[in-house]
Amino acid sequence: MNKFLKLILLSIAFLQLTHAQTVVNVVDWGILPGKDATLELNELIASLKGQENVIVNFPKGTYQFYPENAFEQYRAVTNHDNSLKRMAFPMFGLNGVTIEGNDSEFIFHGRLCPFIVEGGQNITLKNFSINWEIPFQAELKVIETNKAENSFTAKVTTNHKYKVKGEKIYFQHYNWEDPIGQNTPFDPETKSPIWDSRPYSFNISKAIATDVGNGQIKFKNAMKKLPPVGTVVVNHGPQGTNRLVQAIHLSNTKDTYIENVTIYAAGGMGLIAERCENIHLNAYKITSSEGRMSATRADATHFLGCKGLIKLENCLLEHMLDDGINVHGAYVKVAEYLGDNQFLCEISHWQQWGLIFAEPGDEVTLISRETVLPILKTSVKEIKILNEQKFLLTVNEVPEYMPKGLLSFENITWNPDLEMKNNIIRENRARSVLVTTKGKVTIENNYFSSQMHGILIEGDNNKWYESGGVTDITIKNNVFENIGYGDDTRYPLYISPLLRPEQRLGEDKYHYNINFINNKIKSFNGHLVYAKSVKGLVLKGNEIILDDTYPTGAQKTPLVFDYCENVSLEKNKFSGFSWPITIEKVDSDTNFKLKKNEGVSR
């Protein structure tokens, strides 16, 4: 090819590129700071259908979005409360669209869902923040306690108006009011849930509220123990309506990239994704805004039944009222075998109702609900949704003899890989990481400091019905700092299927191949790992150092192995602990290696 031809080809390529990069300036659609821009934004988003490689450009500013004229659709959103949802960015079936915020603030009002991305591919969200004028959680700062009358007086520190009616307090939101529902006490010193939060749960029925004027409310008989002055009681609102408004919902999408998006509030999770392929979060942040203790009402990120790669890097996830990340599938119950390879199935948890469990071609396993172990692997021939709870599932093979006991199905196809690097998860209620995917998991160079377990590898055919057994997990070079300050029973690494009393461990192990290597654990209790029903567990080169930020001492055994096989503990070093770092082994002697550990009692 001569130079001239090359130049022509390059020019064509450049033209294609510039053609590919259509920029839509939101100002041209009447979207401006200082007014409700929802109707115009809905119209802009609708106009993108059928276009490709479009950048929707928001000049830097503070934009306001209200629910009154917003596009609405009945939506089932897993782990949330299903409802008619109004939305600001209804991104349905779009392809190659970038929302470029240029560091704008998007301020939402009322029950308006910011982003719903349904279907489509190559969606990028970048450089903006999401916040609400009135947050979903009312926060009350304890300013005085009175032991004699078992009361404390608190000040509402969020911008909620309130009323005391019939001895109960009600917080005014955009167009509804919330009584006190679930709640979490935060310690403003640590910016985290308070140490040993158990006695500070609000007793909704017994508590007597009195408006004592001057923006202060007195609560009598509200908690088992009077909270320390300064504690901020964060009110989640009542179950059933406190997960109506997630910030970002991805559903059936492919290739989503989210970069430098900060979420300060949401009436649900920050990001909830279901049945998506490839999601990449870079510098995605959850944190509380000025003057508030808490951020999102629920998890920072949550992935159900995804595939491809889920990648989180450079993220800061803090002050959310639930887990940092949760990656899992769903166990659905078999209600009845109808014959002819057809099963009447039931979605197990009410906050999964409406979930797309599988589609034709997906591989599924039939599972014993007694042992939570697979019976038969097959694939889906047909699926017919009856209602949000029930569906008919026709598979290509069934066991020669259908087992008599209770059965479930698990989707095998939709299990993503997970890569987490250089993230911080801290100062939140609940866990840093929950993961039960059969994909390859790498968790490296992160910092974790959550109120419950650090990394929970569960598999639960019991409560939330989050499947399933893992096969390949590497957790290395992370820092775990004072994991489990909510009570004294938590571990940096906790691995166990969650079993009902009527469920039992089966012949095979539930989890496989978990490597926990070269992590640094700062700990008040010396807990390292609790492992149950694992085959292939390597704990190597971890350093566990006493930290006295919280009261020190251990209620539980620091190293527990129950029904495990092929366990290797090598070169782990416990230092500074004044109590014995013991190992509890139950039925775990098969190929159990213990080598060159320091500070571990034999």
Add this chain to the structure above:
Amino acid sequence: MNKFLKLILLSIAFLQLTHAQTVVNVVDWGILPGKDATLELNELIASLKGQENVIVNFPKGTYQFYPENAFEQYRAVTNHDNSLKRMAFPMFGLNGVTIEGNDSEFIFHGRLCPFIVEGGQNITLKNFSINWEIPFQAELKVIETNKAENSFTAKVTTNHKYKVKGEKIYFQHYNWEDPIGQNTPFDPETKSPIWDSRPYSFNISKAIATDVGNGQIKFKNAMKKLPPVGTVVVNHGPQGTNRLVQAIHLSNTKDTYIENVTIYAAGGMGLIAERCENIHLNAYKITSSEGRMSATRADATHFLGCKGLIKLENCLLEHMLDDGINVHGAYVKVAEYLGDNQFLCEISHWQQWGLIFAEPGDEVTLISRETVLPILKTSVKEIKILNEQKFLLTVNEVPEYMPKGLLSFENITWNPDLEMKNNIIRENRARSVLVTTKGKVTIENNYFSSQMHGILIEGDNNKWYESGGVTDITIKNNVFENIGYGDDTRYPLYISPLLRPEQRLGEDKYHYNINFINNKIKSFNGHLVYAKSVKGLVLKGNEIILDDTYPTGAQKTPLVFDYCENVSLEKNKFSGFSWPITIEKVDSDTNFKLKKNEGVSR
């Protein structure tokens, strides 16, 4: 044509007929009495899509339908509570289908909607009854009163389990419980709401319930006046959830025929129809079943924004807790004129949310919300639904100068004719007939005996936003018996737009051409007509006879004409009344004829 040819043609016609009349026996689909047949029925109904002229034949029997496996869809149902609705007969887009019950009983359980007919045409429902195992209204029979402690003791006469918690009673339904909500006291002697029911409204917050055992509950401070022993207090349940389950919903259908269908219960209306063309009810019945006082929770029949002909004949509508029939349109509010012939509109009443107000091509009038009179007639160019409350309406013409005041729109195209012959409407809470359609209305040879007005011709841009002014109504040869026994302010014929204090009568009249002829009125108060803003009102040949079933006497003027024009009162005969039958005229002298009436004071 020779005989042979005729025979051949007849044979072909017969073959076509038999071909056309495919009969599906439900037994072949596994639909049998004595089991939950909902899943099988859903599948049968789905299979009818694309077929024509099918009879779905139920051998006579008692069939059971449960909600667990039922088809579900989020549905906006006007005058009901919108929700995810589960349905037994989801008849979506079917053509030429007959449901032949052969006098079967269809028994429903829980919140399962029996019939939802959406789109399609030529649907026939015949020869079956609809009932619920547990009715939607709990009924309490008063068995003892105690004046000293202002209490009454009642027995639950419906098959509801109940519990008293915190001094309030809760009735157990299929999978929910209802506190006492709205309620209506019935008199078992008359099988109707009690005479002058006003003092017997249940005071939900003040009433103290005590379970006194033996299936009896004592209520203290429950009503202004202690109810007579024997009264049956019918509990509607709480607003917001007591209109979730209509029996039959017709929406966007054409040519529906319902014959010999009896509805004994519903958690909403018996029949609600919206945007339908031609509905014919023959021997459609609403009545209470053995041992129950009340039937449907709301109206027996209700039609919003229909066209063509609505025909009711040989119907018995009794014991429902709301009106017998209501035929009207909807006033929608203009929230903002956006320019370019486009209006941001708002559906006015929350129980109309989700209504299809209009479609392109429909004629609409722009209305002053001050005078409720039309400003401009135009047609719809485009409509875009934003959410259940709001839509964008683009019309073909707008006034040269947009009026400054509040505006509404009314749909002119969707106004049906109404023909009612040989029907009985009685023993219900509320009215016999409400009608505000611009179509031709004939109401002939019916019997009416309801607790409020007999025939209410209203037009309401105020509360329920039921449009609009009428143009051609003939009411003749009907019997009205003791209309308005709920209090002393009702009339056999009441005509008036319902105005807010800030609304006023405009220059033109609101209603036109109403003829009330040769009716027989048995009356305890001598009330005949209240008319406001009518042009063209003929009252002729009516016979009004004193009836002493209820306490006699009149609190209101029997004949009231306010801002009417072209009124003719001729040959009406009042007999037996011991008090003066007076006429009150306000600004109604233009062409007012009074001729040959008997028993009327001058």
